[in-house]
Amino acid sequence: PIAxxxxxxxxxxxxxDDTDDGMQVQNQSALVPSSFSLEGESDARWYPGxxxxxxxxxxxxxxxxxxxxxxxxxxxxxxxxxxxxNEQQEPTIPKFLFRDSKNSKDxxxxxxxxxxxxxxxxxxxxxxxxxxxSASIRERIYFKIxxxxxIRGGILLYAAQPGSEGTLGGLTSLVGHFDSFIQTALEKVSxxxxxxxxxxxxxxxxxxxxxxxxxxxxxxxxxCEHRNxxxxxxxxxxxxx
Numbered sequence: 001p002i003a004x005x006x007x008x009x010x011x012x013x014x015x016x017d018d019t020d021d022g023m024q025v026q027n028q029s030a031l032v033p034s035s036f037s038l039e040g041e042s043d044a045r046w047y048p049g050x051x052x053x054x055x056x057x058x059x060x061x062x063x064x065x066x067x068x069x070x071x072x073x074x075x076x077x078x079x080x081x082x083x084x085x086n087e088q089q090e091p092t093i094p095k096f097l098f099r100d101s102k103n104s105k106d107x108x109x110x111x112x113x114x115x116x117x118x119x120x121x122x123x124x125x126x127x128x129x130x131x132x133x134s135a136s137i138r139e140r141i142y143f144k145i146x147x148x149x150x151i152r153g154g155i156l157l158y159a160a161q162p163g164s165e166g167t168l169g170g171l172t173s174l175v176g177h178f179d180s181f182i183q184t185a186l187e188k189v190s191x192x193x194x195x196x197x198x199x200x201x202x203x204x205x206x207x208x209x210x211x212x213x214x215x216x217x218x219x220x221x222x223x224c225e226h227r228n229x230x231x232x233x234x235x236x237x238x239x240x241x
Contacts, residue, residue: 001172002056007160010049054160055172059122060153061241067111067151070241076203076210076234077110083205084108092205097229107230111151112143113210116226117236119155120217121185126157129181130174135220136161137171189237192216203232210234 013031035045061067071077087093087105098105106112119139127134140156159171174181192198193215203210210232212218218228 001175002058002156002158003172005054005056005158005160006051007054007158008049008051010047012047052160054158056156056158056160057171057175057178058154058156059118060155065150066241067114067153070239071110071114071235074110074235074238076232076238077114079203080108080110080113080210080232080235083203084110086205093208097208099226106143106145107226109143109145109151110235111145111153112141113230113232113235114239115143115153115155116141117189117212117217117231117233118185119157120219120224120231121189121233121236122155122157122181123219123223125181125184125188126171126174129184130170132159132170135222138223139225141226186236186240188216189233189240192233199234 011034013033013035015029015031035047037043037045084105087108093108098107100106107116116139119141123134123137123139126132126137136159138158138160140158141153142156143151143153145151157171192211192213194213198213198216199211201209201211201213208229211234212228212231217231217233218224221227
């Protein structure tokens, strides 16, 4: 449990990209900065932002190397890994979809997809079981690949907003019952009201999702920092912890 949490969101600028009829970005336009300077402070730049306090729950595996063992022998995870390696050499996915398009593109690593899928399931379970609106619970995926290709990761589920769903201790009080939430999430990962169409969706080198739809994984846009991309319940279903 994280009893005190603070978030700061800052707008550094915006872009307007040209698209064709297929909604494919034709060019990467320049960033229009939203900063300004005050009179007499020419060296200082100010940006619009908002700060909230809240609470959260951080989730990780007991052993940082467990995820690599869990993903072994998972054919869906192997497909994501192949796409991750190929994307470094011959990009096929628009770079603006990645948080760090110049360096990592970690979002298409199967370890990231595994954590992200679990986060979305848990947000849904907490919303159903505890009365939180799904839009009030947000995620933060922590994921890193070190120099030895070892992966480290974890997820933070948090509420940071004014009102009853923000800072009143309702989220951290769930920690004592979290085993049941995990168990329910792992049971629901194998089913979807849109099956078999949803479960038969396979990832390829141009897709941002695998088995995923609004009936099983996609959450409110305000909850997902990755815009409901990089999700595949088959990765998690074939590699349960």
